[in-house]
Amino acid sequence: MWQLLYENLEQTVAVILFGIGFSILLLQRNLIRKIIGLNIMDTAVYLFLASMGYISGKKAPIVVDGVTSAEAYINPIPAGLVLTGIVVSVSFTAIMLALTVRLYRRYHTLDMDEIAMLARGEDG
Amino acid sequence: MTFVYNFPFFCILLCMAAGIFTSILKQRTAKILTFAVSAVVFILSALTLRLTLQLDEAYPFMMGHFPAPWGNEIRIGRLEALMATGFSAVILISLIAGMWHTHSFVSEQKTNLYCIMIDLALAAVLVLIYTNDLFTVYVFIEIMTIASCALVVVRQNGHTLVAITRYMIMHLFGSGLLLMGIAMLYGITGHLLMMPLQEAVGNIVKTGEHLGPLTVVIALITAGLAIKSAMFPFHGWAPDTYAFAPPLSSAILSGIISKAYIFVLIKFFFRVIGLDVIVTQQITPFLFVCGVSGMIIGSIMAISQQDIRRMIAYSSVAQIGYIYLGLGIGTKAGVEAALFQMLVHAAVKSLLFLSTYELINVSGDHKHFRYLHGAGYRNVPAGIVFTIAAMSMVGIPFTGGFIVKLNLAISGIAIGGWVRALVLIALALSTLLNSVYFLHTVVSIYRKPTQKLDYPEVQKMPPYVAAALIVSTMLIIYLGIGSEPILRVIETGLKTFS
Numbered sequence: 064m065w066q067l068l069y070e071n072l073e074q075t076v077a078v079i080l081f082g083i084g085f086s087i088l089l090l091q092r093n094l095i096r097k098i099i100g101l102n103i104m105d106t107a108v109y110l111f112l113a114s115m116g117y118i119s120g121k122k123a124p125i126v127v128d129g130v131t132s133a134e135a136y137i138n139p140i141p142a143g144l145v146l147t148g149i150v151v152s153v154s155f156t157a158i159m160l161a162l163t164v165r166l167y168r169r170y171h172t173l174d175m176d177e178i179a180m181l182a183r184g185e186d187g
Numbered sequence: 188m189t190f191v192y193n194f195p196f197f198c199i200l201l202c203m204a205a206g207i208f209t210s211i212l213k214q215r216t217a218k219i220l221t222f223a224v225s226a227v228v229f230i231l232s233a234l235t236l237r238l239t240l241q242l243d244e245a246y247p248f249m250m251g252h253f254p255a256p257w258g259n260e261i262r263i264g265r266l267e268a269l270m271a272t273g274f275s276a277v278i279l280i281s282l283i284a285g286m287w288h289t290h291s292f293v294s295e296q297k298t299n300l301y302c303i304m305i306d307l308a309l310a311a312v313l314v315l316i317y318t319n320d321l322f323t324v325y326v327f328i329e330i331m332t333i334a335s336c337a338l339v340v341v342r343q344n345g346h347t348l349v350a351i352t353r354y355m356i357m358h359l360f361g362s363g364l365l366l367m368g369i370a371m372l373y374g375i376t377g378h379l380l381m382m383p384l385q386e387a388v389g390n391i392v393k394t395g396e397h398l399g400p401l402t403v404v405i406a407l408i409t410a411g412l413a414i415k416s417a418m419f420p421f422h423g424w425a426p427d428t429y430a431f432a433p434p435l436s437s438a439i440l441s442g443i444i445s446k447a448y449i450f451v452l453i454k455f456f457f458r459v460i461g462l463d464v465i466v467t468q469q470i471t472p473f474l475f476v477c478g479v480s481g482m483i484i485g486s487i488m489a490i491s492q493q494d495i496r497r498m499i500a501y502s503s504v505a506q507i508g509y510i511y512l513g514l515g516i517g518t519k520a521g522v523e524a525a526l527f528q529m530l531v532h533a534a535v536k537s538l539l540f541l542s543t544y545e546l547i548n549v550s551g552d553h554k555h556f557r558y559l560h561g562a563g564y565r566n567v568p569a570g571i572v573f574t575i576a577a578m579s580m581v582g583i584p585f586t587g588g589f590i591v592k593l594n595l596a597i598s599g600i601a602i603g604g605w606v607r608a609l610v611l612i613a614l615a616l617s618t619l620l621n622s623v624y625f626l627h628t629v630v631s632i633y634r635k636p637t638q639k640l641d642y643p644e645v646q647k648m649p650p651y652v653a654a655a656l657i658v659s660t661m662l663i664i665y666l667g668i669g670s671e672p673i674l675r676v677i678e679t680g681l682k683t684f685s
Contacts, residue, residue: 081367085360097356104363112370141373144322148366151329155359158336162352169345175352182345 073114080107094163094173098156105152109145116141191238194231195263195271195317196248201227202310206303214298218286221302225282225309229275236268240676245683247319247382256383261317266526266680269673270450271316273530274443276662278309281442281537283655285435287648288544292342292433301341308334308439312447321369321379321459324451328365328415332358335444338436339428350427357424361414368407372459375400381458385685392464402468408455409470416448418474418511419481422504426488429500434544437496438537441503446529449510453522456514457685466517475515475606479613481508486620494554495547498624499539502580505617506532512613513595516606519681520598526677527594531579531587531666538576538659545569545652546632551642556631563632565642568653570632575660577625579667582618587666592618594674 068075084107087100116138124136163173170178205224209217239245245264252258282305293301311331318324332355340351373379375397376387391397417425429437456465465471485505492498506528513525549565550558563570579586592614599610666673 081363085363088356088360088363094352101359101363104359105366108363108366108370111367112373115370115374140379144370144373147322147326151326154333155329155355158333159352159355159359162340162348162355166348166352169348178352179349182349185345 074111077107077111077114080104080110083107092175094159094166094175097175098159098163101159102152102156105148109148112141112145112148191234192246192248192263194235194238195261195268195313196250198228198231198271198275199261199310199313199317202306202313206306206310209299209302209306212299214295217299217302221305222279222282222286224306225275225279228309228313229272229279232268232271232275235263236265236272236676239263239265239268239680243683255380256378259323260319260380261314262319262381263317264680264683265676266684267316269676269680270526270529271313274312274316274446274533275309277442277533277537277659278305278439280655280659280662281435281438281541284541284652284659285433285438285544287652288548289433289435294343297341300337304334304337304341305439307331308338308444312443315447315451319381319458321372321381321384325362325366325369328448328451329362331444331447332362332415335436335440338439339432341436342431342433344431346427346431350424350431354424354428357421358415361411361421363411364407364414365411368404368411371400371407372404375404381454384459385461388460388464392461405460405465405468405470409452409474412448412452412455413474413477413511416445416452417504417507419477419484419504419508422481422485422507425504426497426500429503429540430494430496434540437500438540441500441540442533442537445503445507446510446533449507449514449525449529453514453526454684457522457681461685462517462519462522471515471517473515474511475517475609478508478511478513478515479609481505482512482613482617483508483620486617486624490620490624493556495543495556495559495628496540496554498628499536499543502621502624503536505621506536506580508617509591509595512610513598516595516598516602516610518598518602519678520601521595523674523677523681524591524594524598526681527587527670527674528591530673531591531663534659534662534666535576535579535587538572538656538663539580542569542573542576542656545648546573548645548648549642556628559628559632560634560636561632563629566648568656569648572656572660573632574629575663577629579663580625581622585664585667587663587670589667590670590674 081104084100084104088097088104091097118137121137124139166178167173170181172178201224205220209220245262247260247262250259250261308331311327314327336351336355340347376384378384378387391401414421429441456462482505485501485508489498489501492501509528510525513521545566546559546562546569547554550562579588582588582592596614599607
């Protein structure tokens with residue numbers, strides 16, 4: 064069991080980080096901490112993907128010295144997926160930060176529970 | 188004739204291009220362009236549906252220059268074309284009926300952005316319906332989440348801000364689970380396109396190697412999409428979002444966007460994993476239990492609401508429960524009933540949100556039931572439309588809702604055992620609860636006001652809005668009377684779906 068986890072160290076770490084990330088996202092009340100949790104969660108998935116595509120001892124798939132055999136290179140698809148994923152998570156972080164700024168200007172606090180309580184008193 | 192094969196691709200491209208051009212147009216032109224795009228998408232989707240009805244098989248369409256195992260592709264069959272036609276029709280009608288009052292929710296300089304977000308949401312819905320690639324699914328689910336966030340928060344008050352923050356947190360959690368699921372599936376199979384995936388998953392099931400990770404993948408992706416479509420225990424974000432958003436956004440969000448996630452889930456079940464594997468992996472009982480509890484608890488919550496918009500939002504949770512009940516039965520007949528419910532609920536729910544706005548508008552902007560007395564007389568078309576939509580929700584014969592409940596009951600009876608008993612009890616109980624709150628609302632909008640209230644003069648509803656609402660009501664009655672051909676398209680479409 065431990066042997067297996069150690070052999071797949073990157074994946075094990077990625078899953079643990081994923082768990083930490085989504086617990087922070089769901090359980091913390093502070094909005095900035097929630098956003099940090101979101102980023103940890105996304106980064107864990109990127110670690111998972113990137114470690115899957117890497118084959119030790121092989122090079123990045125850019126042909127410079129004329130070697131065209133696929134055997135010489137690592138799998139480039141996970142790297143492509145990670146890049147797409149990074150773009151998505153950057154835009155989500157931006158949106159969440161923008162929402163946080165708006166909420167802070169309106170309620171002068173970052174505590175989600177407090178904000179919800181203040182908002183309940185308003186007229187819909 | 189072969190030209191028609193390109194239409195789904197044109198639809199997607201058209202929505203995205205329109206989104207780009209809308210940003211530089213004048214406000215009025217932007218609105219007209221949005222109408223035009225959704226009308227064109229509706230016509231093209233209807234033509235695609237006609238084409239697929241003549242073909243026996245679904246056909247793949249290559250996106251870009253590389254063929255299937257390397258490049259990206261979309262796949263067009265009867266079911267996809269039917270869903271695209273139905274959803275674009277609902278969006279078109281919602282736009283006609285809902286756009287005229289956006290100025291009271293959306294500030295003037297934001298109208299263009301609002302139109303862009305509608306185009307983007309429509310594009311994402313079409314891509315999710317047609318696509319054949321799991322990573323494209325992920326990317327467009329995120330685009331749809333961003334678009335729906337903007338559609339809600341465009342109304343700037345405290346309630347929408349708080350609601351959308353909750354919404355985003357739950358949706359980001361769901362996306363995280365989905366992405367992790369896709370990454371793991373890629374890890375054990377090495378594919379992202381659905382056709383090679385199906386083969387690879389078949390091998391895994393046959394040999395038994397990596398069967399544990401496959402179960403985790405199914406659980407992660409199902410949970411991610413269930414959170415995003417507001418399945419019962421994860422529905423916390425839904426009521427506030429639907430209640431406080433502008434009515435047009437609520438109609439699109441609750442009518443169309445939540446259905447797109449479920450359609451992706453059905454596609455994942457049928458095309459990637461296979462329904463028999465889903466049943467043997469014990470995923471369907473989970474969906475079944477969530478569906479049944481959603482139907483009942485969603486309705487009970489709806490009864491306790493004082494605000495008519497929140498009541499309709501909670502009834503959405505109950506109606507999503509019906510869809511998951513159909514999926515949870517775990518037979519083809521159950522899934523067919525669920526797909527039909529997706530179409531019916533898309534039409535009915537958008538209509539309810541829009542007609543409710545008109546009723547609130549003639550009642551001095553009050554949302555509580557006691558102020559709505561007599562609203563059905565002050566705005567006669569909206570009152571009639573609301574009544575018929577409510578009847579469909581309850582499941583009165585000659586409306587779409589009746590056919591849904593009938594089909595769910597039939598597919599439950601075919602199973603036998605405790606499933607049969609539970610389906611029938613849940614349907615009976617939920618119909619009873621539905622009739623409590625919907626008939627109560629209908630009665631209260633037609634009750635004579637007890638004291639004389641002075642309602643301020645409001646802008647009259649334009650006649651074309653009344654026409655759109657009536658057309659949409661006729662659609663609901665058509666779904667109830669002429670459901671036979673649609674059900675047949677769903678049945679034959681599901682055969683060629685995987």
